[in-house]
Amino acid sequence: MNVNLPHDLPAVEVSDILAREKAYSQDLQRSGKWRHIWRIAGRYANISIFDVSDNEELHRLLSGLPLFKFMEIEVMPLLRHPSAVRDDDR
Amino acid sequence: MNVNLPHDLPAVEVSDILAREKAYSQDLQRSGKWRHIWRIAGRYANISIFDVSDNEELHRLLSGLPLFKFMEIEVMPLLRHPSAVRDDDR
Amino acid sequence: MNVNLPHDLPAVEVSDILAREKAYSQDLQRSGKWRHIWRIAGRYANISIFDVSDNEELHRLLSGLPLFKFMEIEVMPLLRHPSAVRDDDR
Amino acid sequence: MNVNLPHDLPAVEVSDILAREKAYSQDLQRSGKWRHIWRIAGRYANISIFDVSDNEELHRLLSGLPLFKFMEIEVMPLLRHPSAVRDDDR
Amino acid sequence: MNVNLPHDLPAVEVSDILAREKAYSQDLQRSGKWRHIWRIAGRYANISIFDVSDNEELHRLLSGLPLFKFMEIEVMPLLRHPSAVRDDDR
Amino acid sequence: MNVNLPHDLPAVEVSDILAREKAYSQDLQRSGKWRHIWRIAGRYANISIFDVSDNEELHRLLSGLPLFKFMEIEVMPLLRHPSAVRDDDR
Amino acid sequence: MNVNLPHDLPAVEVSDILAREKAYSQDLQRSGKWRHIWRIAGRYANISIFDVSDNEELHRLLSGLPLFKFMEIEVMPLLRHPSAVRDDDR
Amino acid sequence: MNVNLPHDLPAVEVSDILAREKAYSQDLQRSGKWRHIWRIAGRYANISIFDVSDNEELHRLLSGLPLFKFMEIEVMPLLRHPSAVRDDDR
Amino acid sequence: MNVNLPHDLPAVEVSDILAREKAYSQDLQRSGKWRHIWRIAGRYANISIFDVSDNEELHRLLSGLPLFKFMEIEVMPLLRHPSAVRDDDR
Amino acid sequence: MNVNLPHDLPAVEVSDILAREKAYSQDLQRSGKWRHIWRIAGRYANISIFDVSDNEELHRLLSGLPLFKFMEIEVMPLLRHPSAVRDDDR
Numbered sequence: 078m079n080v081n082l083p084h085d086l087p088a089v090e091v092s093d094i095l096a097r098e099k100a101y102s103q104d105l106q107r108s109g110k111w112r113h114i115w116r117i118a119g120r121y122a123n124i125s126i127f128d129v130s131d132n133e134e135l136h137r138l139l140s141g142l143p144l145f146k147f148m149e150i151e152v153m154p155l156l157r158h159p160s161a162v163r164d165d166d167r
Numbered sequence: 168m169n170v171n172l173p174h175d176l177p178a179v180e181v182s183d184i185l186a187r188e189k190a191y192s193q194d195l196q197r198s199g200k201w202r203h204i205w206r207i208a209g210r211y212a213n214i215s216i217f218d219v220s221d222n223e224e225l226h227r228l229l230s231g232l233p234l235f236k237f238m239e240i241e242v243m244p245l246l247r248h249p250s251a252v253r254d255d256d257r
Numbered sequence: 258m259n260v261n262l263p264h265d266l267p268a269v270e271v272s273d274i275l276a277r278e279k280a281y282s283q284d285l286q287r288s289g290k291w292r293h294i295w296r297i298a299g300r301y302a303n304i305s306i307f308d309v310s311d312n313e314e315l316h317r318l319l320s321g322l323p324l325f326k327f328m329e330i331e332v333m334p335l336l337r338h339p340s341a342v343r344d345d346d347r
Numbered sequence: 348m349n350v351n352l353p354h355d356l357p358a359v360e361v362s363d364i365l366a367r368e369k370a371y372s373q374d375l376q377r378s379g380k381w382r383h384i385w386r387i388a389g390r391y392a393n394i395s396i397f398d399v400s401d402n403e404e405l406h407r408l409l410s411g412l413p414l415f416k417f418m419e420i421e422v423m424p425l426l427r428h429p430s431a432v433r434d435d436d437r
Numbered sequence: 438m439n440v441n442l443p444h445d446l447p448a449v450e451v452s453d454i455l456a457r458e459k460a461y462s463q464d465l466q467r468s469g470k471w472r473h474i475w476r477i478a479g480r481y482a483n484i485s486i487f488d489v490s491d492n493e494e495l496h497r498l499l500s501g502l503p504l505f506k507f508m509e510i511e512v513m514p515l516l517r518h519p520s521a522v523r524d525d526d527r
Numbered sequence: 528m529n530v531n532l533p534h535d536l537p538a539v540e541v542s543d544i545l546a547r548e549k550a551y552s553q554d555l556q557r558s559g560k561w562r563h564i565w566r567i568a569g570r571y572a573n574i575s576i577f578d579v580s581d582n583e584e585l586h587r588l589l590s591g592l593p594l595f596k597f598m599e600i601e602v603m604p605l606l607r608h609p610s611a612v613r614d615d616d617r
Numbered sequence: 618m619n620v621n622l623p624h625d626l627p628a629v630e631v632s633d634i635l636a637r638e639k640a641y642s643q644d645l646q647r648s649g650k651w652r653h654i655w656r657i658a659g660r661y662a663n664i665s666i667f668d669v670s671d672n673e674e675l676h677r678l679l680s681g682l683p684l685f686k687f688m689e690i691e692v693m694p695l696l697r698h699p700s701a702v703r704d705d706d707r
Numbered sequence: 708m709n710v711n712l713p714h715d716l717p718a719v720e721v722s723d724i725l726a727r728e729k730a731y732s733q734d735l736q737r738s739g740k741w742r743h744i745w746r747i748a749g750r751y752a753n754i755s756i757f758d759v760s761d762n763e764e765l766h767r768l769l770s771g772l773p774l775f776k777f778m779e780i781e782v783m784p785l786l787r788h789p790s791a792v793r794d795d796d797r
Numbered sequence: 798m799n800v801n802l803p804h805d806l807p808a809v810e811v812s813d814i815l816a817r818e819k820a821y822s823q824d825l826q827r828s829g830k831w832r833h834i835w836r837i838a839g840r841y842a843n844i845s846i847f848d849v850s851d852n853e854e855l856h857r858l859l860s861g862l863p864l865f866k867f868m869e870i871e872v873m874p875l876l877r878h879p880s881a882v883r884d885d886d887r
Numbered sequence: 888m889n890v891n892l893p894h895d896l897p898a899v900e901v902s903d904i905l906a907r908e909k910a911y912s913q914d915l916q917r918s919g920k921w922r923h924i925w926r927i928a929g930r931y932a933n934i935s936i937f938d939v940s941d942n943e944e945l946h947r948l949l950s951g952l953p954l955f956k957f958m959e960i961e962v963m964p965l966l967r968h969p970s971a972v973r974d975d976d977r
Binding site for chain 3: 368369372373376377383384385386387388389393394396423424425426427428429430431432433436
Binding site: 458459466467475476477478479483484486515516519520521523526 | 563565604
């Protein structure tokens with residue numbers, strides 16, 4: 078997930094949208110739907126792992142992101158690896 | 168990590184290398200260095216998260232993979248995201 | 258799904274693998290898991306739509322393809338479009 | 348079909364164009380010309396299958412889309428696959 | 438249409454396949470199905486215009502090329518341009 | 528030749544430039560310099576074949592296009608194909 | 618690190634941000650964190666080598682750059698090469 | 708060297724900058740530093756050969772171009788070819 | 798022009814083909830058809846300028862290269878630049 | 888600099904070529920021509936900085952590498968950055 082904020086967006090609008098984004102993300106993390114999130118060094122971007130029941134739910138979560146219209150998102154479908162040992166890497 | 172096995176590799180050599188790859192990966196997972204691994208749907212490839220002290224250690228682990236010479240690996244440097252809530256997403 | 262058959266594969270092996278591929282594909286189509294398949298004009302490739310319960314099932318179906326090791330597959334996660342009118346475009 | 352709406356388009360203009368787009372798409376779906384449509388998870392984009400008599404008709408349908416000037420469209424020419432079992436995958 | 442002949446193909450096989458390719462192409466040109474063909478300077482490749490009734494026919498013509506398995510083909514769907522003045526640019 | 532009109536260009540300016548573009552193109556087609564033109568399905572783009580004496584003339588024709596500053600043009604140098612049967616595919 | 622300054626940024630703002638960028642970079646170079654920096658000929662871009670304890674520190678340094686929001690940065694994780702002879706190429 | 712002039716740049720500013728660009732280029736050509744320049748057919752771009760003592764000098768010449776901030780430049784390091792026969796292809 | 802020699806080509810065949818390539822190139826340079834040639838630093842590749850009457854002649858020269866079947870060639874159509882001062886940069 | 892060793896190269900030939908490569912690289916490092924070298928984590932590749940008098944010398948050093956014919960090398964022309972503080976970042 079890359080974020081591209083237009084450089085002429087008013088500062089007030091930016092801080093508001095970022096606050097809502099953070100709350101939204103943390104709610105989903107606490108619910109277990111958004112299982113992992115990491116920052117990519119040197120970029121305004123992240124790598125996230127979602128645990129959803131289907132693509133319908135995934136899209137509803139992603140398109141609900143306050144920053145969605147400024148994001149470029151690539152979804153990679155993952156599954157449990159046959160060599161995985163941790164129970165929750167599913 | 169993508170794997171490209173030459174199609175003319177003898178079957179015995181293939182099964183031997185895959186067995187060693189699996190043991191190697193599971194040892195590192197149990198030690199906590201290889202924190203997560205997922206299969207990418209439809210491809211002979213995986214997405215993995217490593218928890219290492221520096222690039223030196225990361226390269227030693229990766230270049231020690233029995234499948235290393237058949238792999239195409241891209242490393243993306245990650246760090247804790249400011250919105251992360253799980254203690255171990257570091 | 259692109260297919261790249263090595264040009265030095267014996268003709269007998271080729272016709273055998275293609276026969277098994279066709280039977281495998283048609284069984285899955287009849288079961289409803291492999292909902293659609295189209296040939297791409299001018300290429301040895303197809304566009305297919307799968308209707309599976311999760312990524313685990315999708316990968317099991319794809320990696321079971323007799324031609325799997327000669328294929329380059331890209332999976333695009335789809336869902337029902339809000340403007341869709343047909344019941345089975347899900 | 349990817350959609351890129353300029354972020355400074357007035358909200359009224361956006362909701363008007365989206366309503367016209369939906370009506371246009373559903374009319375064509377009901378006529379059978381626009382056979383399938385799916386949303387791509389995490390993106391403002393879709394995958395669609397058209398059943399038209401020639402490229403002339405296809406272009407007339409696509410260039411008539413209310414969102415056409417904000418879209419990036421790639422057309423892939425498809426045909427019936429020799430292994431297809433459904434009568435209407437043509 | 439790019440052609441990639443393996444450099445270890447026997448010379449006899451090469452000259453035979455090229456002769457059949459030329460005959461096949463010229464038959465289709467005379468029938469009017471293969472309307473135009475140009476060589477691209479400096480490459481073993483061509484740009485061709487086909488005049489076919491549908492994608493089914495196009496694929497049958499292309500996959501029948503003696504060089505088909507050594508070719509990389511990209512099909513671009515064309516139609517009459519609204520500014521065209523020549524009757525046969527359709 | 529792809530055309531990218533800025534979405535904020537006044538409608539009057541757009542219709543004026545398009546009328547001049549059409550007249551310019553048709554004059555060149557009638558003179559035989561612009562031998563063929565086709566629309567690419569689903570895109571605001573065309574494929575054209577020019578018959579000019581050298582690159583100097585080609586550039587003069589292209590840079591004289593009223594839409595030139597909004598276009599992205601790729602020139603591919605063509606010549607008569609050894610298998611061509613039509614006299615004017617040169 | 619590529620820099621893309623919007624061409625309509627006021628000249629005063631530009632010279633201010635460039636002065637702060639230079640001071641920031643030179644402080645880090647003197648501290649030893651920013652070990653090397655070279656200009657890429659013909660481009661407004663540089664190649665830099667950082668010597669940091671982890672990705673966390675690297676991202677803090679990079680995201681603190683006054684030009685950060687106008688930059689496109691790609692981080693490549695490096696380590697000591699087994700053939701290196703200089704002590705400080707680590 | 709590609710040139711991308713913003714389409715909303717005032718006409719006076721454009722003609723001024725182009726006049727200065729031409730004078731700058733011709734001075735360097737006469738001095739022998741800018742050995743060759745060709746227009747690329749159909750594009751607002753050129754291919755140039757510079758004969759400079761080092762990268763420092765090359766960058767000084769390029770970044771001094773009046774159009775520099777509107778250009779995308781790729782530098783390819785060249786040297787005398789072992790098969791060259793002309794004395795000044797160095 | 799990039800050259801890719803298969804690594805299993807016999808050494809005798811390699812030296813023979815390289816000798817013929819050099820002679821062929823130097824004959825064309827002396828005739829004035831092959832106006833310039835430079836080596837690209839660090840690659841088995843060159844940048845060349847040809848001065849030919851049309852694409853037909855260019856292709857005949859290029860496809861006659863002894864190394865032609867091992868080369869990847871990209872032709873860029875050039876013309877005299879309006880700012881050029883040297884008579885022979887045409 | 889990426890290295891691609893064919894997987895069917897005899898082990899004896901591989902160890903011999905790697906030994907010669909290491910000696911060659913270390914001689915150049917000691918002479919000051921090959922100023923820096925780093926391994927890229929997870930890949931059989933390196934990033935190197937050369938300090939040479941011109942492209943001629945650079946190409947002679949690179950094409951003399953025992954692994955040269957198995958390498959893919961990209962040269963980026965660098966120069967002293969105006970913000971550099973270290974004397975030897977030139």
